[in-house]
Amino acid sequence: MEITYRFTLDTGQTELFGLRFTSDTLEADWPLPPELPDWTRLSYFTCSHCPFDVETTEFCPLAARLVDVIDKLGHLISYTPLLVEVETPERTINQRTTAQRGVSSLLGLIIPTSGCPYTAFFKPMARFHLPFASSDETFYRAASMFMLAQYFMHDTPERVDLHMMGLSRIYADMEIVNLQLVQRLKAATQADSSVNAVIILDLFAKSMPFVLEDRLEDFRHLFLPFINLKT
Template sequence: MEEIKIQYCFQLPDKRQEVFDIVLDKKSMEAIDAHPSPSPEWSRLEFHQCPNCPWLEDERPWCPVAVKLASIVNKFENILSYDEIDLEVHTRERVVFQNTSAQRGIASYMGLVMATSGCPHTLFLKPMARFHLPLASEEETIYRAFSMHALAHYFLQPGNLDCKQQFDSLKDHYSALQTVNVAIAKRLKAACSTDSSVNALINLDMYAKAMPYVIEESLEELRYLFTPEQGE
């Protein structure tokens, strides 16, 4: 089985270094847990279960997103969202280093974890996880999301070039993701004594909320990239 490895290294204000190794199955793009830890009670499926969750507790007793996020909650228990950290992300292709806020660094990690967790409402994000861009800006995220979805539409519905249909389905995906984010935030609030993990998720949710708005505005934020200069 081929694997993709991504490592997040957090240098925290208290001089601790927390390292998270994410190993993904290259074919399924789901996270592989070599040594899974016991899951906390707040990660049970029924605890603040997402209203749009298709699963039943007797079939799947644990929320896949909550289970994957449990480790980061424990490690950042005493870190505040505005604390400055040094973040280093290692992939096979490159190393990214940046001094940033705890909530922004954690949000970047959370986005990758949620996309590869196995949650049915984050499956559409798997192609973006394959080409993960740490600490992506809002504009970068919007561009990557639309590009990824257009390519997915090309492969899954060959010959169907209906752009409106493509973007309407992307809007539906992000609307469902907002529902997941709200429920996961409730879980994190119950599990955390500080705000870094909760605010990191709120930071991610801002992108989910922005997507339907961008679609409604006919992608005007990106139009300039494809508009020829006058005189050409």
Template sequence: MQPQPLVIEYSFRLQDNSEELFTIRLDPQTLETLPEAKAEPLPHWTKLSFSQCASCPLTEASSPHCPAAVNIAPIVRRGEKLLSFDVLDLQVTTAERVISQKTTAQRALCSLMGLVIAGSGCPHTALFKPMARFHLPLANEEETIFRATATYMLAQYFVKTGGGEADFNLEKLRNLYRTIQEVNQAMATRVRSGSKTDSSVNAIVLLDMYAKALPYVIRQSLEELRYLFEPFLHILDSPEKP
């Protein structure tokens, strides 16, 4: 029996009581987003050659369109009616729970775009697929830092048990986030060329703020999060009882 897709629904309830419903389906094995049944024609700014990232390993022969741009294109199109600071009621529904919050259009779009970019198949965003599987809507900076570093460290465990050399100093994570900044800047250029309102562009800017913050926090040895582990570290440092 074929495993069912993982479904995450984003409902935007606007001030005029209208609703925009975005249904994201993730392949349960690859964690990549599954295409919509009735896909709209792709806009020009989704072409791979349009503002392609300098470090992008894809070629037009194998991938005529940027995977991340293709994933956010429907969101940008349907978000045209929204301005960045329009207030809306967001409801995110997964198989496990329902999360509701009043927020701004740019924050809601930022959360949604982060999810679909993670599952887009972009070679640079593969680390974020486990985070997409355990999606946390509207994650703030501290939550994002915790989830990203914890995901990376768990990945290093699997590297080590698979016979590889684990990067417990997080050096490669720093480099990855520098590359993610490049991806975000390219996405902002793409969206700016195809959007009439500012909400989608500012959503990408918010994503980039988190990407910029993480290398800085790593340089500070993640001391901002140390307090979370003090009780556990105290147990580890305690002498064992005979």
């Protein structure tokens, strides 16, 4: 699978990201830079729950996947206006937006496929990537993804989580990842668009454990035909 992001500034400058993913595992499958900067080292702002050993793993897989983004867009301030064109296997989307929103959408695709085990839960959303998704769209997609996962676990009913407590835990783990990623990006760039791009993603992660039940109720009326179906 391939997805392309093209950023065009008002000055005419264009930055292109051709992202290729393995078809079976949906892992990032484009080459890393031959030399990685210090801010990508695993020992640099390591997540408290990181499963990797700094003695055997030199670089954070997530940070390493963001080097190209920082090199090309890290100089932009958050509200720099630009045009973003996204080509997915299904469609092409053009969006006039700000640097922080454009980068946030790009990171929402790269982060799940980076090789970090805490972000891998979002691979189904990356496969059906929706650029510039609203908070309602993101919540609906995340909740739907989680419930489909429960279907695939029906052979082990003791693991099935219909109350979606596991979704809150997934996002709580993402808060830790986002916090350390922000610290890395602060060291990597002088501008704020990349940092704020992660903060945009983190605001959703922070709210999920507290608003899950209320947000689910917001969608209940859409499912009344199912609820009221007489069998």
